[in-house]
Amino acid sequence: MNYALTEKYLQERKDYVISAVSLYHPITVIRGENAFLFDTEGKKYIDFTSGIGVTSLGHANPELIDAAVEQLRKLWHISIMNLNYPSYVELAKKISEVSPGKEKKRVAFWNSGSEAIDNAIKVARQATGRHVIVAFENAFHGRGTYGPALAATGKYMPYKESMEPFSQGVELLPYPYCYRCPFRHEYPECGLACLDYMKKWFTHARYPPNRIAAFLMEMIQGEGGFVVPPKEYVKELKSFLESNGILLIDDEVQAGFARTGKMWAVEHFDVEPDIMAFAKAVANGLPLSGIAVRESIAEKVHLGSLGGTFGGNPVSCAVGLKVLEIMKRDNLPARAEMLGRIIRKRLEEMYEKYEIIGDVRGLGIMQAIEIVKDRKTKEPDEDITKKIINTARERGLLLLIAGLYSNVIRLHPPLTIEEDVLKRGLDILDESIKEALKKK
Ligand SMILES: Cc1ncc(COP(=O)(O)O)c(C=O)c1O
Structure with missing residues (x-):
C-alpha cells in the first residue's frame, strides 16, 4: 500500500x-x-x-455478515409504519425478554442513540403528563438531534456552544462523580450529600417532584469518562423517584449489551428502570437504536406519536437478532x-x-x-x-x-x-x- x-x-x-x-x-x-x-x-x-x-x-x-446478507437478499426496506416485517417484531420480542425488570416491556426502534433518548423522553412526558426531565452534568445523551438529548448533555464545548436555545424543560444536576465531587466531599463519608442536595434544595428551589416526568441517567457515564456512581446513590435515587411518581430513563446506549459484565449496566445497581434506551452494540454497527418501556407506561402513549421512516431497518434488526443469539450462546x-x-x-x-x-x-x-x-x-x-x-x-x-x-x-x-x-x-x-x- x-x-x-x-x-x-x-x-x-x-x-x-x-x-x-x-x-x-x-x-x-x-x-x-x-x-x-x-x-x-x-x-x-x-x-x-x-x-x-x-x-x-x-x-x-462472519456470522453477522451472513445474517446481514441473507436479509439483504430478501428485503432491505419497507418502513414499519407502513407494513409489518418479521425481523423488527422478532427483535422487539427478544429485547423485551432480555430487558431488565419484572414487568413486560414494549419496544420500538430508531437509528441512533440520540433519537432513542428523544423518544424515551416523549414517552415519559406523555405517560406522566409532566414535562421536566432531570439529567446530569458530565453526561452525554447525543448530538445527533437537536431535541432533549442534546439539552440533557452535560458538556458545553463542543456539543452545545453557540447552539442555544435548547429544548426546554431539561435540568441538569451534579452526577455522583466521586473523584471530582463538586461538593468537595469524599465518598462514603459524604453521606451522599449530592443526593441530599437534590432532594432538599433542588426540589424547593427549582422543581417540585410533582412536576418532574423522569430522571435520565447513564448507569456508568460513557463520554464523561467511565464514571461509576455508588450503588447506594442509584438505589436511594430510585426509591425517591418511586415515591414521587417520577420515571427512571436508563441510558444504556454505550454501556448496554454486556459491556459492563452484565447485559445491562443497571443490573449492577439492583434497580429496575421504567424506560431503557439502547443503540450502539445492538446491531454491531449497522444503524439501530431503540427503547424498551414497561408495558403499563407504553400503553399511555398515543398512536402515531412514535416512528420514523428508517427506524428498525430489516437488515439491522436481522443482525440484532444474531447479536443477541451470540451474546447468549458465548x-x-x-x-x-x-x-x-x-x-x-x-x-x-x-x-x-x-x-x-x-x-x-x-x-x-x-x-x-x-x-x-x-x-x-x-x-x-x-x-x-x-x-x-x-x-x-x-x-x-x-x-x-x-x-x-x-x-x-x-x-x-x-x-x-x-x-x-x-x-x-x-x-x-x-x-x-x-x-x-x-x-x-
Ligand atoms: C450514553 C449515550 N447516550 C446517547 C448517545 C448518542 O448516541 P448517537 O451518537 O448514536 O446519537 C451516546 C453516544 O455516544 C451515548 O454514549
Whole structure:
C-alpha cells in the first residue's frame, strides 16, 4: 500500500467534509478483522475503540455478515409504519425478554442513540403528563438531534456552544462523580450529600417532584469518562423517584449489551428502570437504536406519536437478532467481566508506576484512567493524555479520549478480542505512557 492514498483521503476529507465533524486519529482505515483494523498502508492496529463501543462482536464478524446478507437478499426496506416485517417484531420480542425488570416491556426502534433518548423522553412526558426531565452534568445523551438529548448533555464545548436555545424543560444536576465531587466531599463519608442536595434544595428551589416526568441517567457515564456512581446513590435515587411518581430513563446506549459484565449496566445497581434506551452494540454497527418501556407506561402513549421512516431497518434488526443469539450462546457478559479483570489489574499496576494516573475506574470491560498533573490537586492534563494516545497509535494501538476535561483514556475493546491481543494492547498503553512522559 502507499502513503499517497492516505494523504489523498485525508486531503479529500479536508476539502469536502464539513470540518465540524472532528477526526481524532488522522489515518484512513479500509478493513477490519475482529480486534484489528488496517489502514491504507496496510498498517495493522489493535482496536480499543470498537467504533465508540459499538462493534462488540468484532469487525467483519462472519456470522453477522451472513445474517446481514441473507436479509439483504430478501428485503432491505419497507418502513414499519407502513407494513409489518418479521425481523423488527422478532427483535422487539427478544429485547423485551432480555430487558431488565419484572414487568413486560414494549419496544420500538430508531437509528441512533440520540433519537432513542428523544423518544424515551416523549414517552415519559406523555405517560406522566409532566414535562421536566432531570439529567446530569458530565453526561452525554447525543448530538445527533437537536431535541432533549442534546439539552440533557452535560458538556458545553463542543456539543452545545453557540447552539442555544435548547429544548426546554431539561435540568441538569451534579452526577455522583466521586473523584471530582463538586461538593468537595469524599465518598462514603459524604453521606451522599449530592443526593441530599437534590432532594432538599433542588426540589424547593427549582422543581417540585410533582412536576418532574423522569430522571435520565447513564448507569456508568460513557463520554464523561467511565464514571461509576455508588450503588447506594442509584438505589436511594430510585426509591425517591418511586415515591414521587417520577420515571427512571436508563441510558444504556454505550454501556448496554454486556459491556459492563452484565447485559445491562443497571443490573449492577439492583434497580429496575421504567424506560431503557439502547443503540450502539445492538446491531454491531449497522444503524439501530431503540427503547424498551414497561408495558403499563407504553400503553399511555398515543398512536402515531412514535416512528420514523428508517427506524428498525430489516437488515439491522436481522443482525440484532444474531447479536443477541451470540451474546447468549458465548456468554459474553461473563467474558466482558473476565477481560475487564485483566484490564483492571494492568491499569492498577500502571497507577502504581505513573504518578500522572489519578484514577482507575470502570465496570466490566469498560475501564479507564484519568490523567492529572498532580494527584493531590487533580488538575487535568489534556496534553499528556493526547501524547499518550498519539504515541499508542504510532505503536499500533487505537485508543479513545473522554471526560469533561478530555483527560480520560477509556478502553473499549471488542468483547471478542483474543486475550493475547488484549494483553499486547495493554503493553502498548504502558509503553506509550512511559514514552509520552519522556517527551514531556
Ligand atoms: C450514553 C449515550 N447516550 C446517547 C448517545 C448518542 O448516541 P448517537 O451518537 O448514536 O446519537 C451516546 C453516544 O455516544 C451515548 O454514549
